[in-house]
Amino acid sequence: xxTAVNRRWLLASRPxxxxxxENFRFDEAVLPVPGPGEMLLRVIYLSLDxxxxxxxxxxxxxxxxxxxxxxxxxxxxAEVMESHNPDFVPGDIVLARIGWQSYxxxxxxxxxxxxxxxxxxxxxxxxxGMPGLTAYAGLKNIGMPKAGETVxxxxxxxPVGSAVGQIARIRGARAVGIAGGAEKCAYLIDExxxxxxxxxxxxxxxxxxxxxxxxxxxxxFENVSGKVFDAVFPLFNQFARMPVCGTIAFYxxxxxxxxxxxxxxxxxxxxxxxxxxxxxIVYDFASDYPDFARDMAGWIAEGRVKYREDVVDGIEKAPDxxxxxxxxxxxxxxxxxxxxxxxxx
Amino acid sequence: xxTAVNRRWLLASRPxxxxxxENFRFDEAVLPVPGPGEMLLRVIYLSLDxxxxxxxxxxxxxxxxxxxxxxxxxxxxAEVMESHNPDFVPGDIVLARIGWQSYxxxxxxxxxxxxxxxxxxxxxxxxxGMPGLTAYAGLKNIGMPKAGETVxxxxxxxPVGSAVGQIARIRGARAVGIAGGAEKCAYLIDExxxxxxxxxxxxxxxxxxxxxxxxxxxxxFENVSGKVFDAVFPLFNQFARMPVCGTIAFYxxxxxxxxxxxxxxxxxxxxxxxxxxxxxIVYDFASDYPDFARDMAGWIAEGRVKYREDVVDGIEKAPDxxxxxxxxxxxxxxxxxxxxxxxxx
Numbered sequence: 001x002x003t004a005v006n007r008r009w010l011l012a013s014r015p016x017x018x019x020x021x022e023n024f025r026f027d028e029a030v031l032p033v034p035g036p037g038e039m040l041l042r043v044i045y046l047s048l049d050x051x052x053x054x055x056x057x058x059x060x061x062x063x064x065x066x067x068x069x070x071x072x073x074x075x076x077x078a079e080v081m082e083s084h085n086p087d088f089v090p091g092d093i094v095l096a097r098i099g100w101q102s103y104x105x106x107x108x109x110x111x112x113x114x115x116x117x118x119x120x121x122x123x124x125x126x127x128x129g130m131p132g133l134t135a136y137a138g139l140k141n142i143g144m145p146k147a148g149e150t151v152x153x154x155x156x157x158x159p160v161g162s163a164v165g166q167i168a169r170i171r172g173a174r175a176v177g178i179a180g181g182a183e184k185c186a187y188l189i190d191e192x193x194x195x196x197x198x199x200x201x202x203x204x205x206x207x208x209x210x211x212x213x214x215x216x217x218x219x220x221f222e223n224v225s226g227k228v229f230d231a232v233f234p235l236f237n238q239f240a241r242m243p244v245c246g247t248i249a250f251y252x253x254x255x256x257x258x259x260x261x262x263x264x265x266x267x268x269x270x271x272x273x274x275x276x277x278x279x280x281i282v283y284d285f286a287s288d289y290p291d292f293a294r295d296m297a298g299w300i301a302e303g304r305v306k307y308r309e310d311v312v313d314g315i316e317k318a319p320d321x322x323x324x325x326x327x328x329x330x331x332x333x334x335x336x337x338x339x340x341x342x343x344x345x
Numbered sequence: 346x347x348t349a350v351n352r353r354w355l356l357a358s359r360p361x362x363x364x365x366x367e368n369f370r371f372d373e374a375v376l377p378v379p380g381p382g383e384m385l386l387r388v389i390y391l392s393l394d395x396x397x398x399x400x401x402x403x404x405x406x407x408x409x410x411x412x413x414x415x416x417x418x419x420x421x422x423a424e425v426m427e428s429h430n431p432d433f434v435p436g437d438i439v440l441a442r443i444g445w446q447s448y449x450x451x452x453x454x455x456x457x458x459x460x461x462x463x464x465x466x467x468x469x470x471x472x473x474g475m476p477g478l479t480a481y482a483g484l485k486n487i488g489m490p491k492a493g494e495t496v497x498x499x500x501x502x503x504p505v506g507s508a509v510g511q512i513a514r515i516r517g518a519r520a521v522g523i524a525g526g527a528e529k530c531a532y533l534i535d536e537x538x539x540x541x542x543x544x545x546x547x548x549x550x551x552x553x554x555x556x557x558x559x560x561x562x563x564x565x566f567e568n569v570s571g572k573v574f575d576a577v578f579p580l581f582n583q584f585a586r587m588p589v590c591g592t593i594a595f596y597x598x599x600x601x602x603x604x605x606x607x608x609x610x611x612x613x614x615x616x617x618x619x620x621x622x623x624x625x626i627v628y629d630f631a632s633d634y635p636d637f638a639r640d641m642a643g644w645i646a647e648g649r650v651k652y653r654e655d656v657v658d659g660i661e662k663a664p665d666x667x668x669x670x671x672x673x674x675x676x677x678x679x680x681x682x683x684x685x686x687x688x689x690x
Contacts, residue, residue: 053615061617062583238407244615266611270589270624272399272406277622279615 006031007315009102011066011233018326024072024319030087032105039085041078041096041104043338046315047072047125048322053251062266062281072100072174072318075130077114077121083221088113088186091342095124097184100318102338119300120309121341126159126333127307128296130282132244133243135163135286136292139171142243147172149218152209153180154228155248156188158334160309163182164221165194166305173219176212178228181326187331188344192306206231216240225249233266244279251326308332351376353446353658356411360401363597366375368401369417369664375451376424377401384430386423386441386449389684391660392470393419393667398596407572407626415444415685417663422459422466423686433458433578436687440469445663447683464645465654466686471504471678475627475640476490479590480508481637482630483566484516487588494563495582497554498522499573500593504652504678509566509643510539511650518564523573525673532676537651551576561585570594578611581618589624596671621631653677 006027012025034040055073058065058070066073076099080092085108088094093114114124126132128183143164145151151168156177165175165188176196177188185197196212198205209231216237222229226249236242269275299305310332313320318336325334352558357370359474364595379385403410411418415505421444431437437461443449458467471477488509490496496513500506501522510520510533521541522533530542541557543550547557554576565575571594581587614620644650655677657666663681670679 062619118676247616266495270622271592272624272628274407274624274626274629275622277615277626279617279619279621281619284619 005029006101006103009066009072009199009315009318009320010101011056011070011072011303013068014058015053017251019056019319019323021323022210025069026316031278032074033102034082034084036106037085038107039083040081040087041074041076041094041098041106042081042188043078043098043102043294043315044093044341045077045125045147046074046100046318046336046338048318048325048334048336049131050326051247051324052338053326066080073097074099075125076104076338093121095129096293100119100315102315116299118345122311122333122335125335126309127163127179127300127305128293130138131159131333132163132296133285133289134160134282135167135221135281135293136287136296138243138245139164139167139219140278141285143168143219143221143241145171145173145219149173150176150215151219151221152178152212152217152232152235153221153333154180154200154224155246156194157184157308157331158223158225160245160305162332163305166192166299168219169193169195170299176209176213176217177227178209178224178277184331185310191308193202200228210235219243221294223248233269236275236338238267238273240275241274242275242277244277245282248326251292284333303305310334311337313337349376350374351448351689352444353444354417354660354663355417356401356413356417356516358413360398362598363397363596364401364664364668364669365384366664370414371418371661376448379427379429382430382540384428384433385425385426386421386443386451387441388421388423388447388449388660389438389445389664389686390470390667391419391465392421392424392443392475393663393679393681393685394476395593395671397589397595397667398671407568408625418442419444420470421449421683422469423449425655431625438466440575445660447660452598460641461688463634465660467654467656467678467680470680472508472645472650473638473652476504476632476678477508478637479505479627480512480566481641482511482592482633483625484509484564485633486512486630487621487625488564488566488586490516490564491519495521495522495558495560496564496566497521497558497562497577497580498566499545499569500591500673501527502653502676503538503568504564504566505590507537507652507677508650511537511644513564514540515644519560521554521562522568523554525569529676535651535682545573554643564588568593569589569661578614581614581620583618583622585618587620587622589622590627591670655679656682658682 008027015023039244055066080088094111101264101314145168151173153161157179168175175194177194188194188197200207217235220232220242221245222244225247267300311329314337353372355370360368400411420442425433439456441456496518498506498509502524513520520539522539533539533542543553562580565577565587567589568591571591656673660683
């Protein structure tokens with residue numbers, strides 16, 4: 001252990017628009033002491049994910065906001081240091097939602113052991129974890145791609161998008177990814193095997209997307225909304241499906257832009273094209289986890305699914321990394337390496 | 346037969362905004378002569394339905410537009426006058442899509458015989474026909490109301506809406522209808538057994554709707570959109586479903602109103618409330634017809650489903666009746682009595 005102080009990030013204030021570092025407050029505290037049935041966890045990796053922006057706001061959502069002065073929420077991969085819980089022993093590596101801190105307590109509820117294997121333990125936060133399951137379950141339950149169909153996903157080099165495209169191809173569909181910049185687009189095609197990639201920063205983005213989808217769009221996996229949705233929308237085929245798992249384009253919005261409403265056009269298309277637009281949260285499909293874990297581990301072992309992590313070293317960098325994540329500055333699953341993995345020491 | 350001339354309405358021009366009588370051209374022609382395999386039909390009832398507004402436009406939709414100079418499309422209940430088709434004999438009463446005319450030919454494809462029973466043959470155009478099936482299948486496949494849930498439907502005194510509310514109650518749900526005017530609202534509660542009815546013309550319509558739905562809205566059967574949707578939208582519960590079968594508020598729109606876009610708010614709600622918004626056309630669920638016909642006939646016989654028709658006499662009145670329909674002037678299923686039923690003569 002590098003330190004026996006608990007280093008934490010608290011929510012200092014609610015953001016107006018994009019979060020700034022001043023919205024976070026760094027805090028050092030003494031190590032918490034586990035009570036009966038509890039264990040002390042040392043965080044190795046902290047996951048940073050766009051949903052955390054929602055927790056910083058007090059707008060009504062599917063989960064309660066982080067209170068002002070409260071610990072920032074987040075999922076971690078951690079090592080059990082001390083355990084009064086019969087199900088866990090020191091040295092166990094676990095997945096636990098203990099937030100933006102270097103140590104934390106848990107009574108074991110919702111905690112899952114991570115077996116060491118051929119992939120890094122950090123993948124439990126990405127391709128083998130919540131983002132991977134989001135892709136898997138959203139496609140299985142709502143997107144339902146069929147062989148020969150066209151599946152489009154934005155934020156395609158991120159952990160959800162990259163899994164969406166690769167699973168779509170495994171299902172026999174054509175995968176078209178949308179990402180920011182030439183490097184990410186090349187990665188989608190060259191590394192992940194997407195059929196096409198379109199840079200949303202291109203001035204003729206909408207035209208490029210239309211050319212990349214000559215047979216229209218059957219499934220649009222919505223992570224983004226905004227101008228990406230506007231370009232996707234006219235390309236929907238009849239009976240297209242749109243799983244909605246994120247609208248990152250609006251997460252920092254302080255109000256809604258004045259523009260011609262597209263609700264009439266949207267609803268007309270929903271009707272005439274028989275679109276299905278359906279929101280979901282990954283936890284709605286928690287029962288898919290066993291199938292997902294089996295399939296995804298197999299696909300990774302077979303080389304059919306690849307993944308990329310964007311690792312930042314040190315919990316002190318978490319706010320900057322998170323602010324960058326909301327701007328698309330990451331390239332792959334964003335994780336913070338909070339402490340060393342004991343087997344690397 | 347009152348006349349042996351075929352009286353027809355053709356599309357004279359495409360409407361700009363709301364249709365006017367000048368968009369229609371009356372025409373008298375000699376009776377068509379059935380060829381081999383064909384039959385001559387005499388129309389007794391012509392159905393008028395909102396979807397016909399779409400056929401008058403050349404905007405891309407799920408069905409081709411009526412060409413300028415072409416016969417207005419529509420479903421009819423007709424009597425077989427002469428038949429060279431072995432499946433039909435003179436005197437048969439049939440359901441046939443032969444349009445806004447007093448006589449027409451058919452080769453029998455898509456034609457269904459109507460048995461005379463305890464309900465008028467005109468109900469094949471309404472509660473026992475396309476509008477009834479729309480309600481039945483939209484609820485079965487998308488709305489999926491559960492006992493104790495709240496189902497809201499607009500245009501609730503019309504043929505689709507009245508069936509939606511009554512079927513919802515049969516399924517154990519609470520039915521809230523939206524209609525225009527006190528008379529229609531009273532009808533919903535007193536005659537059809539809706540749990541609540543709200544007049545969309547009331548200045549405090551949105552507040553009244555919220556009071557009528559103290560537990561929120563689980564299913565909104567969308568026939569209307571526009572300001573009704575705006576009032577429904579904030580009341581959606583988690584996992585609410587919205588079958589979209591019409592957006593009559595926009596059918597006469599020539600452009601989209603300038604206003605704050607609600608797409609960001611819509612998509613945020615789709616996500617956080619896990620809404621399911623799905624368009625459908627009744628023909629998508631044609632395979633539900635046998636179940637529907639059995640169930641609905643049973644419900645009518647048991648007095649659990651009631652219906653109301655708004656009958657206009659004379660095909661010459663079809664354009665005025667249709668123009669009124671789009672303004673909500675009808676009260677019940679709009680049908681035009683084109684010719685006498687032979688058993689009434």
